[in-house]
Amino acid sequence: MESSCIYCGCGCRLDYTVSKNKITKVSGVKTDDVSEGIPCIKGLSINEVFDKNRILSPMIKKKGVFTTVALSEALNFIYEQTKNLSPQEVFFNTSGKITNENNFILQKFARICYKTSNIDSCCGRLCHLATVMGMQDVFGVSNITRMDYVKNTDCLLIIGSEPDKDYPVFYNKIVRNTKLKVINVNPFIKSSNPKDFLINIRPGSETCFLNGVVYELIKKGLTSSVSGFSVLKQKVSSYNSKLVSATCNIKESDYETLVKMIFDSKNFSVFHGMSLTQHMNSLENVHSLLNLVLLKKGKVLSLRGEINVQGAGDLGGIPGVLPTGDLSMKKDLEKCWGKVCENKGLNIIEALVLSPVKAAFITEFDPLKSLPDTERVIKSLNNTFIVYFGSYPTDTARMSNVVIPIASLLESEGSITNGERRIRKVNKVLKGPLELWEVLKLFSKNFKKSGNFKYKTSKDIIKELKDFVKAYNDISVDKLWNNIDQWADKVVKFERFMPESFEGLDDSASKKYPFILTTYRSKFAFLSDEITENSPTLTKNRERIGFYFNIDDARKLGLSDGDDVVVESQINSLVSKAFISDRIPAGIIGAYMHYSELRVNSLFPLNFDNESFTPNYKAVGVIVKKINI
Ligand code: SF4
Numbered sequence: 032m033e034s035s036c037i038y039c040g041c042g043c044r045l046d047y048t049v050s051k052n053k054i055t056k057v058s059g060v061k062t063d064d065v066s067e068g069i070p071c072i073k074g075l076s077i078n079e080v081f082d083k084n085r086i087l088s089p090m091i092k093k094k095g096v097f098t099t100v101a102l103s104e105a106l107n108f109i110y111e112q113t114k115n116l117s118p119q120e121v122f123f124n125t126s127g128k129i130t131n132e133n134n135f136i137l138q139k140f141a142r143i144c145y146k147t148s149n150i151d152s153c154c155g156r157l158c159h160l161a162t163v164m165g166m167q168d169v170f171g172v173s174n175i176t177r178m179d180y181v182k183n184t185d186c187l188l189i190i191g192s193e194p195d196k197d198y199p200v201f202y203n204k205i206v207r208n209t210k211l212k213v214i215n216v217n218p219f220i221k222s223s224n225p226k227d228f229l230i231n232i233r234p235g236s237e238t239c240f241l242n243g244v245v246y247e248l249i250k251k252g253l254t255s256s257v258s259g260f261s262v263l264k265q266k267v268s269s270y271n272s273k274l275v276s277a278t279c280n281i282k283e284s285d286y287e288t289l290v291k292m293i294f295d296s297k298n299f300s301v302f303h304g305m306s307l308t309q310h311m312n313s314l315e316n317v318h319s320l321l322n323l324v325l326l327k328k329g330k331v332l333s334l335r336g337e338i339n340v341q342g343a344g345d346l347g348g349i350p351g352v353l354p355t356g357d358l359s360m361k362k363d364l365e366k367c368w369g370k371v372c373e374n375k376g377l378n379i380i381e382a383l384v385l386s387p388v389k390a391a392f393i394t395e396f397d398p399l400k401s402l403p404d405t406e407r408v409i410k411s412l413n414n415t416f417i418v419y420f421g422s423y424p425t426d427t428a429r430m431s432n433v434v435i436p437i438a439s440l441l442e443s444e445g446s447i448t449n450g451e452r453r454i455r456k457v458n459k460v461l462k463g464p465l466e467l468w469e470v471l472k473l474f475s476k477n478f479k480k481s482g483n484f485k486y487k488t489s490k491d492i493i494k495e496l497k498d499f500v501k502a503y504n505d506i507s508v509d510k511l512w513n514n515i516d517q518w519a520d521k522v523v524k525f526e527r528f529m530p531e532s533f534e535g536l537d538d539s540a541s542k543k544y545p546f547i548l549t550t551y552r553s554k555f556a557f558l559s560d561e562i563t564e565n566s567p568t569l570t571k572n573r574e575r576i577g578f579y580f581n582i583d584d585a586r587k588l589g590l591s592d593g594d595d596v597v598v599e600s601q602i603n604s605l606v607s608k609a610f611i612s613d614r615i616p617a618g619i620i621g622a623y624m625h626y627s628e629l630r631v632n633s634l635f636p637l638n639f640d641n642e643s644f645t646p647n648y649k650a651v652g653v654i655v656k657k658i659n660i
Pocket of ligand 1: 036037038039040041042043066070071072073074075198199200201
């Protein structure tokens with residue numbers, strides 16, 4: 032049976048062979064123009080993870096110990112514990128791991144039963160919210176990506192992403208375009224593809240770099256009639272090559288070459304990832320990148336993290352934004368739903384850490400592992416009543432007061448919206464627990480609101496969703512249910528430059544913390560790894576877990592490959608192995624972000640972009656000590 036993958040924002044279609052409610056094999060789908068029939072190893076090993084280590088029963092924690100209970104008992108318990116809370120005291124997250132239909136009902140339930148607008152998209156907030164905001168600011172629409180633009184691109188600037196690891200099927204498309212010149216800007220001194228023109232950049236200096244490129248292109252004669260150009264021209268005028276080279280740590284000759292490559296390009300595109308967006312100036316970075324795109328009349332090819340993170344945000348998963356998008360359809364919505372809360376609402380960072388709510392409904396998300404400064408998150412949530420809806424156990428599930436099993440994506444029917452805003456059908460591959468919308472339909476009875484949740488199937492939900500979510504108004508549900516991809520709104524509404532100044536690095540090396548630690552992804556693990564860690568194929572192939580050092584730095588520190596080290600930031604220290612890597616530049620230490628064995632996010636203080644609230648996960652000052660045994 033064909034359905035979607037469960038992992039990344041490429042959103043490949045996969046063919047699942049099923050016997051006795053078990054997946055025995057996963058294959059690519061030749062007609063899938065996303066994967067072109069060749070999905071990545073994560074997708075192809077889903078048969079190893081679908082039934083391992085699952086949450087199977089509702090549980091209530093009593094005196095620190097989980098007890099299995101009936102679903103009705105768990106829901107009644109949650110109701111009794113939370114019924115007197117005010118809308119400001121509860122929080123819900125939408126999730127990129129569940130269908131559009133489940134996300135839509137989740138936020139509808141939060142708005143109707145708890146009257147709250149404290150609803151936020153988990154992966155969206157932590158990864159690419161700055162991209163969504165930046166696109167809205169510059170183009171008036173949150174997503175203009177089309178992966179197939181890469182076929183006609185002659186010069187692709189990749190900044191802050193390693194698509195071979197992050198989005199393998201998109202990487203295949205890059206490699207297939209043999210005429211494509213790739214400029215790869217990231218902190219590493221070795222690229223996966225030796226043909227790339229590789230530019231190492233100091234983590235956190237991206238706005239300076241991009242402003243500098245725009246300045247050089249204008250100097251070479253590029254101009255624009257788009258609104259804001261004169262302010263942009265003035266703002267970038269101080270970003271000369273000397274300043275950029277010194278700030279970003281780039282060789283001037285390399286910089287000149289890359290500017291020429293971009294200037295000479297006829298069909299320029301950009302692709303960016305979380306090394307651009309997970310900084311304290313993430314929105315500035317995105318604006319600066321999009322300024323370059325506008326100036327070059329280029330294309331944006333950037334994707335998103337989880338398979339349905341786009342949908343999780345589109346359908347009312349951003350605080351203060353109704354599922355209708357703007358307020359023009361609010362009256363129609365309220366005719367059906369009753370009055371909805373107009374408060375701005377708290378985002379994940381506010382609701383879980385800065386001013387913790389009294390009850391947090393967490394769905395398929397692990398804030399304990401995913402947020403920076405784990406100790407602070409644990410302390411903040413100490414007095415919060417946590418309800419966890421999920422399919423795999425996580426640290427947050429273990430800390431929760433109530434755990435409710437829900438269907439995984441493979442056990443759901445509905446749709447996802449991939450990183451291109453392409454809406455794809457999700458078919459129910461396996462029988463499993465109730466879907467989240469079915470659980471919330473039952474729970475709505477406690478609030479005497481079941482009239483608002485009379486759906487019989489997920490198709491009923493998408494019919495309602497399509498009417499209320501402006502960006503989805505034009506889709507055909509019948510075609511989607513016949514497995515024909517649909518597209519949410521991608522029409523550019525306007526164009527304007529958003530000039531930005533570079534305000535400085537997130538964190539820089541100092542006498543006390545002489546190295547910068549940065550994080551990145553493996554192609555053999557997905558985000559917080561609670562699913563991929565169950566796959567023998569992936570765990571067998573994955574890289575060694577530890578801190579990766581430049582060879583000269585290792586020599587100076589007296590480190591050999593495999594030595595034990597302590598890496599300490601201003602808030603925490605971790606003991607792990609030291610490994611020597613030929614891709615890490617001097618002064619930088621690298622670590623994979625996924626693994627329970629090395630909770631690297633716990634070294635990052637909770638510093639975030641003031642606009643998007645996306646935390647910095649890409650640059651923190653650390654000191655290293657060798658452990659002498
Ligand atoms: S590229 Fe992404 S969507 Fe495609 S198979 Fe791999 S993990 Fe799944």
